[in-house]
Amino acid sequence: MTTATLSGRDAYKDELAKLAETEERIVCLEADLGGKNHPFQTRHPERFLNLGIAELAGVDIAAGLAEAGYVPFISTFAAFAALRAAESVKLSLGYMGKNVKLVAPYGGVSGGWFGTTHHALEDIAVIQSFQNIRIACPHGEEETRRVIREAAASTEPYYIRLSRNDAFESLARASASSCRELLVERGAVHGRAKLCLLSVGEQATELCKALTEQFESVVHAHACYVDSQSLKAYVEPLQSLADRFLVVEEHRATGGTASYLALIMPEHPVYSHNCGEQWPMYGGSHAEVLADLGFGLEPLRQQIQSLLGGSDDI
Numbered sequence: 001m002t003t004a005t006l007s008g009r010d011a012y013k014d015e016l017a018k019l020a021e022t023e024e025r026i027v028c029l030e031a032d033l034g035g036k037n038h039p040f041q042t043r044h045p046e047r048f049l050n051l052g053i054a055e056l057a058g059v060d061i062a063a064g065l066a067e068a069g070y071v072p073f074i075s076t077f078a079a080f081a082a083l084r085a086a087e088s089v090k091l092s093l094g095y096m097g098k099n100v101k102l103v104a105p106y107g108g109v110s111g112g113w114f115g116t117t118h119h120a121l122e123d124i125a126v127i128q129s130f131q132n133i134r135i136a137c138p139h140g141e142e143e144t145r146r147v148i149r150e151a152a153a154s155t156e157p158y159y160i161r162l163s164r165n166d167a168f169e170s171l172a173r174a175s176a177s178s179c180r181e182l183l184v185e186r187g188a189v190h191g192r193a194k195l196c197l198l199s200v201g202e203q204a205t206e207l208c209k210a211l212t213e214q215f216e217s218v219v220h221a222h223a224c225y226v227d228s229q230s231l232k233a234y235v236e237p238l239q240s241l242a243d244r245f246l247v248v249e250e251h252r253a254t255g256g257t258a259s260y261l262a263l264i265m266p267e268h269p270v271y272s273h274n275c276g277e278q279w280p281m282y283g284g285s286h287a288e289v290l291a292d293l294g295f296g297l298e299p300l301r302q303q304i305q306s307l308l309g310g311s312d313d314i
Contacts, residue, residue: 031076063092078104082123093157094130108250125255140170
């Protein structure tokens with residue numbers, strides 16, 4: 001861990017530039033949001049392409065580079081990666097399985113003032129429906145760096161959902177632990193929990209970290225990967241923790257992680273703390289937009305208390 005914690009999108013840029021020092025097949029494509037002094041552009045200008053606002057074509061270009069033996073990482077807003085470029089993602093990454101890594105900052109409503117057109121509360125549902133694409137929602141700098149390393153070493157297509165400027169320290173993992181493994185933060189629980197919080201993404205994980213210690217019968221599990229294959233692998237470890245689950249995710253309920261878990265764990269109640277059904281019309285910071293959608297610390301606390309029968313220590 002570096003001394004100064006970086007946001008996920010800055011950690012991505014830095015880690016990819018480092019990996020490219022020894023892996024000459026890595027190329028970096030940006031859709032006009034790389035910013036000044038992009039680390040990859042500075043260190044490897046011959047392998048950096050700013051394609052402009054052409055997300056659909058950008059994914060196709062990345063697929064062509066993958067076919068030629070390169071390992072392309074292409075980055076654009078989550079809303080444009082999953083929705084505007086959906087057909088190319090479906091065909092190139094899902095159907096043909098091209099070795100493309102689609103990195104999507106501004107996930108959820110992290111764009112804040114950028115507004116509804118730049119928010120993405122449907123992207124996980126869209127990408128998950130295409131099949132065969134790894135979906136990673138890392139929390140904090142170190143987990144983001146690990147995901148980028150795992151993606152670079154894999155031949156699978158990836159969708160990596162990041163926020164904008166939030167910077168967090170990742171939950172501690174064993175040095176040999178892959179981000180594909182469920183990470184359990186037990187909190188105050190002794191033995192089997194009455195409720196398991198399953199966090200997906202940065203804001204959700206921060207909320208769960210803050211609340212876990214307050215409830216004696218609640219355990220917190222963090223999922224970095226939420227594609228269907230990964231979620232199926234979580235079933236057994238989740239069942240060993242509790243019988244009921246509350247998924248906390250900066251996404252809509254429809255097509256989110258909770259809905260898929262409910263399908264593959266029909267014998268267990270699966271609840272969701274999400275961003276609701278309204279369009280994010282409120283202009284403000286990331287936290288303010290989330291609060292307007294009913295996603296936050298106090299609403300989550302109340303939901304946990306309700307599920308536990310109104311007590312903090314049931």
